[in-house]
Structure formats: C-alpha cells, structure tokens
Amino acid sequence: MRGQRLLALAAALSLVACASPTGLSARLVQPDVFESDAYIVTFARAGDNAERLAARFLGDASRAWMIEEYNGRRTFAWGQKVVIPRRSGNPAGIYTTGYQLVPVLVYHHIAPRAQGRLVLAASMFEQQMRYLKARGYRTVSLDDLIEHTQLGRQLPRRSVVLTFDDGYQSFLRHAYPVLKKLGFTATLFVYTDYVGLGRNALGWDDLRRLADEGFGLGAHSKTHSELRRRADESPEAYARRVHSELVVPLQLFQARLGRTPRVLAYPYGSYDDELMQQVGNKGYLAALTVRREGNPSFVHPLRIRRSQIFADMTLGEFARNLTVFHEEPLLR
Numbered sequence: 001m002r003g004q005r006l007l008a009l010a011a012a013l014s015l016v017a018c019a020s021p022t023g024l025s026a027r028l029v030q031p032d033v034f035e036s037d038a039y040i041v042t043f044a045r046a047g048d049n050a051e052r053l054a055a056r057f058l059g060d061a062s063r064a065w066m067i068e069e070y071n072g073r074r075t076f077a078w079g080q081k082v083v084i085p086r087r088s089g090n091p092a093g094i095y096t097t098g099y100q101l102v103p104v105l106v107y108h109h110i111a112p113r114a115q116g117r118l119v120l121a122a123s124m125f126e127q128q129m130r131y132l133k134a135r136g137y138r139t140v141s142l143d144d145l146i147e148h149t150q151l152g153r154q155l156p157r158r159s160v161v162l163t164f165d166d167g168y169q170s171f172l173r174h175a176y177p178v179l180k181k182l183g184f185t186a187t188l189f190v191y192t193d194y195v196g197l198g199r200n201a202l203g204w205d206d207l208r209r210l211a212d213e214g215f216g217l218g219a220h221s222k223t224h225s226e227l228r229r230r231a232d233e234s235p236e237a238y239a240r241r242v243h244s245e246l247v248v249p250l251q252l253f254q255a256r257l258g259r260t261p262r263v264l265a266y267p268y269g270s271y272d273d274e275l276m277q278q279v280g281n282k283g284y285l286a287a288l289t290v291r292r293e294g295n296p297s298f299v300h301p302l303r304i305r306r307s308q309i310f311a312d313m314t315l316g317e318f319a320r321n322l323t324v325f326h327e328e329p330l331l332r
Contacts, residue, residue, distance in 0.1 A: 040084040044076035057084050065138060065156040088154030092297045098327040101294030102145055104161040104306040105321060106265075110174040114311035121311065122174040128309070128318050129178050132160060137322065139184040142216050142263055146286050149301050158324050162186035163288070163306060165220060165265055167194050167202045176210075187216030189265035189288075191224040192249045204256045211257060218263040219249045219284075228272050242275075246282045263287070269306070276302045294323050 093100030
C-alpha cells in the first residue's frame with residue numbers, strides 16, 4: 001500500500017511539473033501534497049468535496065468550480081488524487097472546438113399568478129431556478145462577466161447571469177427568498193423615477209439592503225423612456241436629455257447609496273451607435289440589450305445580450321436560453 005502511494009505521488013509530481021506553464025519543478029510542501037506555481041496535487045481526505053478542498057488549498061470555497069471542472073467531479077473518495085488549479089488558465093473561454101457563451105437572463109415582475117407575458121408566476125420562477133441548480137449552472141455577477149470581456153477572469157463553463165429590470169417590490173417578495181436559498185446572485189436595474197413610487201416599487205432602503213448583501217445594482221435610465229435620438233430632436237436637445245437620463249441616476253445612486261453603478265440596461269433594449277457613444281462618454285463600462293443570444297468573452301461591452309424570460313414559456317423553452325458553448329473548430 002505504501003509503495004502504491006509513493007508511485008501515485010511520483011505520478012502526481014510528474015503531472016504538476018509538466019502542467020506548470022512556468023516549467024518550474026513541483027515542490028513537496030507536506031506529506032501527500034505537491035505544488036507548482038500553477039497546480040497543487042493532493043489526495044482527498046474522508047468527506048472531501050470541491051468546496052472543502054478549495055477552502056483548504058485556495059482559501060476560497062467559491063473557487064470550487066475550478067477543481068470540479070479540472071477533475072470532472074465534485075466529490076472525491078478517500079485517497080483519490082486531486083489536481084487543484086491555482087489560477088484560471090483560459091480567461092477568454094476559447095478552445096480548439098469553439099468558445100464559451102454566458103447567457104444573461106432578464107426578468108421583470110413576479111407575482112403569485114402569471115399575467116400577460118412580463119408577469120411571471122412565482123412557482124415557475126422557482127422551478128426555473130431549481131432547474132439551474134440541479135443542472136450545475138452557476139450564477140455569476142455582471143462584474144464577473146465584464147471582467148471576462150476584458151480577459152481578466154475565467155468563468156465556470158456553465159455560468160449564467162440573472163438580471164431584474166425596473167425595480168419591482170415583487171423581487172423581494174418572490175425572487176429574493178429563492179435566490180438566497182439556492183445561493184444565487186442577481187443584478188437589479190432600476191429607473192430612478194420609479195424608486196419608492198408606491199407600494200409596488202422598491203425603495204432606496206430596499207436597494208441599500210440588497211447591495212449590502214451582494215446583489216448588483218445597475219441603472220435603467222431616469223424615466224425609462226426611449227434613449228435614441230428622435231428624428232425631430234436637435235443634437236443640443238438630445239445632449240441635454242441624455243444627460244438627464246444617464247447622469248442624474250448615477251448622481252442619485254451616489255447620494256442615496258454611496259455607490260455609483262457603471263452598468264446600464266437600455267430601456268426596451270433599444271440602442272444605436274450614437275447612443276452607445278453617449279453611454280460610453282458618461283462613464284458606463286457596459287450596457288445590456290435584449291438580443292436573445294449568449295455572450296462570448298469578445299462581445300462588445302456596450303452591447304451585452306440578454307434573453308427575456310416570458311411568463312408563457314415552458315421549462316423546455318426556458319432551457320433553450322441556456323446555451324453555454326458555441327461549437328466551431330478554430331484550428332484546422
């Protein structure tokens with residue numbers, strides 16, 4: 001048995017040394033643990049899973065996905081060899097067989113019963129979230145996605161971003177408990193004229209609480225009006241209107257919450273080149289449309305795509321919005 005362990009450790013050492021992009025030899029740091037600058041190789045203890053190993057060796061349980069994806073499993077038997085990547089190796093998400101896509105989903109109102117297309121039944125929302133959880137999807141923040149577009153962060157292969165538009169109080173009643181139970185995150189895009197406007201709208205205190213709990217906040221303009229320049233609108237009048245719609249919300253966020261969001265959801269998903277230039281000039285790092293496609297790392301950050309989730313969708317139709325890889329041979 002001891003001889004078998006030594007042989008396995010020698011094999012692990014060889015694997016780490018070969019895998020290290022720096023070419024440095026691996027180091028024995030404690031019995032049954034070898035490391036290089038890029039990898040750690042160890043043997044699982046009783047009860048080990050990816051989260052425990054990530055917490056123990058990487059200091060962050062949320063990086064468990066790196067261990068899962070490298071080893072192809074989440075749990076490990078006692079004595080099983082585990083390779084632990086120390087850092088992400090493919091921030092672009094591009095492979096010889098194609099490239100990674102990150103779907104962004106957008107919800108609006110959630111209620112006990114569905115109404116029309118934009119008011120989703122709470123039971124269906126929970127069913128959709130449990131579908132994501134059961135099939136290994138991981139919610140990532142918009143900040144993570146933006147960093148991915150800047151080639152600064154590798155994302156889990158089954159990443160998805162959840163967003164909620166307008167700022168309805170129903171988010172707290174129906175979506176928030178489900179997201180918290182499943183460990184999911186989301187970003188809320190609110191138009192500031194609606195904040196605190198009656199019992200159906202989130203207030204500034206609600207938004208502060210959600211931000212303090214790690215939910216993202218983004219701008220959805222001031223009035224939720226069409227932001228493209230009208231045919232009869234002069235450049236000067238348009239500049240004044242855009243300043244009100246795009247800059248005033250940032251000032252309100254800073255004054256009321258002490259934070260300035262740098263992501264915009266275009267009202268109605270409408271945009272053109274002139275509006276994109278205005279958005280970039282006002283300091284926004286990213287902006288989101290409602291084009292029904294996933295996002296590669298090379299998506300234009302001011303044209304990030306989102307899929308609207310409608311109340312009349314079946315679970316199968318919902319699942320068709322979750323494509324996470326585009327197959328395309330990139331080496332011939």
